Each structure stands twice: as structure tokens, then as C-alpha cells.
Amino acid sequence: MSDIVEALMWDGVRCMISVFAAHTGDETPSVDFRADATAPTRVRVFELVAEEGRRPERRVAEYDLTFDEVPPGLAGYLRVCLLRACSAETSVVAWLGFEGSFHFDHLLTEDVAHQIYGVCAGSGPPKLALEAEERRGDRWREVLRRHADAHLTRRGEQ
DSSP: OHHHHHHHTTTSSSEEEEEEEEEOSSSOOOOOOOBTTBOOSEEEEEEEEOOTTSOTTOEEEEEEEEESSOOSSHHHHHHHHHHHHHTSTTEEEEEEEOTTOOOGGGSSOGGGGGGEEEEEOTTSOOEEOOSHHHHTSHHHHHHHHHHHHHHTOOTTOO
């Protein structure tokens, strides 16, 4: 799991976990990312809105969670983050992505699969890909494709 830790500590000082949640509401969903003794030192929330004329119903909230060090039990904590983000009232799907990985043209697409290390939707269990080799594999791209097809596309949209 060293490559995921290295990626989350990209600035060499703090750990940053970026959680994205596609939602249908007008308001950014409020999400509590505290779990047991683990709590971010800072949470920054950004509402990302597609440019005019491109899927105006598709809104994504980004939650940047900052820690002084990598949270203990990282995999378990990442699952908690996904479950909390995808269980918000208007959320349809949530994922974990590396810094700089987000673009509306590439929501859970195979070309960014190597930059996404977790995904969750509805009542389904969170899926994690914490090893670089796993994120580059066909199986992970298929997991992301199924989540995108089921939760991000509407009939007739391309």
C-alpha cells in the first residue's frame, strides 16, 4: 500500500484524501467524515458544476480532507468516507481520486481509472483499488464503468 500512501502525501507534509460525490440536489450535501478517533484536521468543500450546455443536472461535490499524517487503518477509513459520501440524501455515486484527477468529461472513465482508488453507490459496498497495478487493470476499469453506467448516465445521453 506504499504507493497509495505516497500519492496521498503528495506535498510531502500532509495527507490529502479527495472524496467526490455526484449528486442531484441544488445544495452541496453535508457529510461528516469523522470516524471513531479519526478526524481530518481540515475539510474543504467545493461544488463543481459542469459548464453551461453540458449535463447541467450533473453536479459534483469535492471534499478535500487534510490530515497531519496518514489515518491509521487507512483502508477501513477510506470505506467509511465512501459510505458517508454516497449515503448523503442526494448523492448518487461517490469516489476517491488523486489530486488533479477530476474533469467532467472523465467521470469514472477508463482513461482516469488509474487515478481513482475507491468507488461506492447506493447501498452497495465500497470498492477499493489501493495498489497501482490493480488500478491499471481491466477489472478495476470494469468496476468503474459499471458504476458510471448505473449512476452517471441517463437513457439517451452520451
